[in-house]
Amino acid sequence: MKLNLKVWRQRSNNDKGAFATYQVEANEHMSFLEMLDVLNEQLIAKKETPVAFEHDCREGICGACSMVINGRPHGPQQGTTTCQLHMRAFEDGDTIFIEPFRARAFPVVKDLVVDRSGFDRIIQSGGFVSVNTGQAQDGNAIPIEKDLAGEAFDAATCIGCGACVAACPNGAAMLFTSAKVTHLGLLPQGKVEHSKRVLSMVKAMDEEGFGMCSNVGACSVECPKEISLENIARMNRDYIGASLASDKTV
Amino acid sequence: MSWFGSFLKSSIGQKIIMSLTGLFLIQFLAVHLIGNLQLLANDGGQQFNLYAKFMTTNPVIKTVSYLLYASILLHAVQGLWLWSRNKAAKGGKYAVMAKESSTYASRNMGWLGIIILVFIILHLWQFWFQMKMGWLEMKTYDGVEVKNLYAPVAYAFKQWWYVLIYVLAMGVIGLHLHHGFQSAFQTLGLNHKKYTPLIKFLGTAYAILVPLGFALIPIIFFLFR
Ligand code: HEM
Ligand code: SF4
Ligand code: FES
Numbered sequence: 001m002k003l004n005l006k007v008w009r010q011r012s013n014n015d016k017g018a019f020a021t022y023q024v025e026a027n028e029h030m031s032f033l034e035m036l037d038v039l040n041e042q043l044i045a046k047k048e049t050p051v052a053f054e055h056d057c058r059e060g061i062c063g064a065c066s067m068v069i070n071g072r073p074h075g076p077q078q079g080t081t082t083c084q085l086h087m088r089a090f091e092d093g094d095t096i097f098i099e100p101f102r103a104r105a106f107p108v109v110k111d112l113v114v115d116r117s118g119f120d121r122i123i124q125s126g127g128f129v130s131v132n133t134g135q136a137q138d139g140n141a142i143p144i145e146k147d148l149a150g151e152a153f154d155a156a157t158c159i160g161c162g163a164c165v166a167a168c169p170n171g172a173a174m175l176f177t178s179a180k181v182t183h184l185g186l187l188p189q190g191k192v193e194h195s196k197r198v199l200s201m202v203k204a205m206d207e208e209g210f211g212m213c214s215n216v217g218a219c220s221v222e223c224p225k226e227i228s229l230e231n232i233a234r235m236n237r238d239y240i241g242a243s244l245a246s247d248k249t250v
Numbered sequence: 251m252s253w254f255g256s257f258l259k260s261s262i263g264q265k266i267i268m269s270l271t272g273l274f275l276i277q278f279l280a281v282h283l284i285g286n287l288q289l290l291a292n293d294g295g296q297q298f299n300l301y302a303k304f305m306t307t308n309p310v311i312k313t314v315s316y317l318l319y320a321s322i323l324l325h326a327v328q329g330l331w332l333w334s335r336n337k338a339a340k341g342g343k344y345a346v347m348a349k350e351s352s353t354y355a356s357r358n359m360g361w362l363g364i365i366i367l368v369f370i371i372l373h374l375w376q377f378w379f380q381m382k383m384g385w386l387e388m389k390t391y392d393g394v395e396v397k398n399l400y401a402p403v404a405y406a407f408k409q410w411w412y413v414l415i416y417v418l419a420m421g422v423i424g425l426h427l428h429h430g431f432q433s434a435f436q437t438l439g440l441n442h443k444k445y446t447p448l449i450k451f452l453g454t455a456y457a458i459l460v461p462l463g464f465a466l467i468p469i470i471f472f473l474f475r
Binding site: 104233 | 257262335
């Protein structure tokens with residue numbers, strides 16, 4: 001299949017950047033990243049600079065493959081990352097716009113690569129359990145209700161890819177932060193520090209310059225792990241609760 | 251900073267201000283509609299004028315009305331401020347706009363709000379200001395002297411352009427509330443499968459029925475009075 005690509009090229013953060021047009025011959029079994037590999041081989045053969053894009057696991061678990069494809073983070077397919085998207089989702093002759101994630105808190109490093117270390121700093125502010133919880137527990141040694149474990153696990157599937165921020169018209173990081181707050185806060189080991197964690201993680205999120213949530217919901221629609229908006233509501237009410245009723249300050 | 255200051259300044263606190271003022275305005279709009287429906291009484295405005303007098307003289311309602319002015323102001327100023335800060339936090343636009351992942355209203359709350367604000371200013375100028383400045387003629391019903399607010403309303407509702415602006419503004423409020431009603435609960439942390447479907451249903455019903463009720467009054471006046 002022949003594709004017409006409009007790829008965002010930007011030499012560095014200071015560069016203005018613009019779209020460049022390329023033609024690529026791909027086949028429908030390729031993943032989207034493999035199609036970009038083909039493009040880069042073409043560019044290298046012509047002694048041009050290849051397109052910089054992030055990738056690592058190529059199986060939907062690391063969250064590295066950040067890019068916006070025809071206006072949608074991770075492309076048009078529901079519940080998958082860019083590396084899990086195959087060219088059969090497109091038609092021969094399609095024009096595809098490929099852009100970096102856009103948000104003030106995710107500055108462009110080069111081409112499609114953005115700096116998502118803001119997420120790391122949100123995690124560092126409280127996305128952990130500070131006591132040593134030892135080895136993996138024996139099954140059922142700590143009783144946890146099945147529904148609760150399920151909810152915590154759903155939230156824990158967040159891979160920190162940043163698609164939620166990229167999809168949000170406000171560049172807000174509420175879906176990511178609330179998924180992290182939820183997955184720790186619902187379990188007994190994480191519950192102990194829950195109030196402090198909510199306060200610190202929201203504070204860190206605000207300090208990174210992410211926007212405020214307008215409940216638009218595009219984050220959850222574009223999230224490759226389909227993290228639910230219920231997590232944001234839970235974080236909001238726990239934040240209200242921790243602000244009004246706990247002794248913790250951050 | 252005090253705990254309360256940092257709470258209000260946080261992104262969540264900022265949104266709670268929007269949510270609480272928005273919910274207060276939602277409640278007010280329903281009361282306002284009940285008042286306006288009395289315009290349809292077909293008694294030359296007697297019932298409506300008596301109701302208007304009650305609403306402007308009863309001390310409890312007067313107190314609540316100051317809360318209302320403050321809420322509208324706070325909601326509008328805060329809304330536009332959040333909107334511009336959020337645009338700055340986005341920092342750019344995509345070449346292709348993905349319309350399928352969110353609703354029109356949710357993406358355009360700021361624009362819808364600006365239109366509502368312009369309408370509110372026009373609306374206050376036309377009716378509320380005239381009432382407050384004592385520019386209205388007086389009428390007496392059974393010995394009770396009241397301002398004849400009915401007269402400028404009935405006059406305005408006979409102007410096709412005013413009726414058109416009014417009906418369009420109600421459409422805009424409907425869109426604002428279609429997103430805003432359920433959003434206000436989500437902001438407060440109220441989202442659960444037990445009751446969220448009900449909130450969404452009530453929000454849709456409110457966003458359709460209340461603006462429709464408002465819009466029908468000038469249409470009836472224009473066509474049949
Ligand atoms: C005076 C002009 C108005 C302006 C400029 C305005 C602006 C806004 C903006 C920008 C938002 C989105 C805030 C965000 O989610 O980031 C919003 C939300 C909202 N507005 Fe308005 N608005 C106005 C009038 C109204 C009126 C008259 C009502 C109700 C009758 C209303 C009810 C709401 C509600 C319920 C929300 C949702 C709050 C939330 O998401 O928590 N607004 N408004
Ligand atoms: S919530 Fe979803 S979109 Fe956001 S970082 Fe986690 S996995 Fe990615
Ligand atoms: S490369 Fe790891 S999720 Fe796509």
